[in-house]
Amino acid sequence: MDGRTLNFCCAGCLQVYEFLREEGALPRSPGSESQRTPAKPAGATRNARLPIIGMSCANCAACVERSLRAIAGVAQATVSLTEAQATVRFDPAQTNIAQMAAAVRAAGYDADAAHAAETPAGKA
Ligand SMILES: [Zn+2]
Numbered sequence: 001m002d003g004r005t006l007n008f009c010c011a012g013c014l015q016v017y018e019f020l021r022e023e024g025a026l027p028r029s030p031g032s033e034s035q036r037t038p039a040k041p042a043g044a045t046r047n048a049r050l051p052i053i054g055m056s057c058a059n060c061a062a063c064v065e066r067s068l069r070a071i072a073g074v075a076q077a078t079v080s081l082t083e084a085q086a087t088v089r090f091d092p093a094q095t096n097i098a099q100m101a102a103a104v105r106a107a108g109y110d111a112d113a114a115h116a117a118e119t120p121a122g123k124a
Pocket of ligand 1: 010013055056059060
């Protein structure tokens with residue numbers, strides 16, 4: 001077992017996986033992240049919907065999700081592969097859509113920040 005026998009549906013996924021592993025961004029156990037209580041945001045949170053470009057499978061969506069959650073100020077991030085869209089709850093005092101788009105690009109995908117929608121949290 002050298003860790004390279006994992007199945008990836010596309011080269012992008014494998015590339016991202018290798019990148020995350022080198023960065024030490026991968027969680028030790030898959031369950032640990034969901035168990036973690038998110039830090040309570042200082043101010044009012046907002047919801048953002050960000051179109052994601054370049055995802056071709058569930059692994060891609062998971063990679064994008066992971067990179068969004070790694071941003072300080074992001075309380076919650078879910079990525080829909082079928083809608084090609086990320087839904088992010090964030091603290092506007094700590095981060096913004098431009099930063100999210102940058103994180104998505106750093107993960108090897110693209111984000112259409114020009115068509116992102118931002119709404120106050122709590123209404124959705
Ligand atoms: Zn993929």
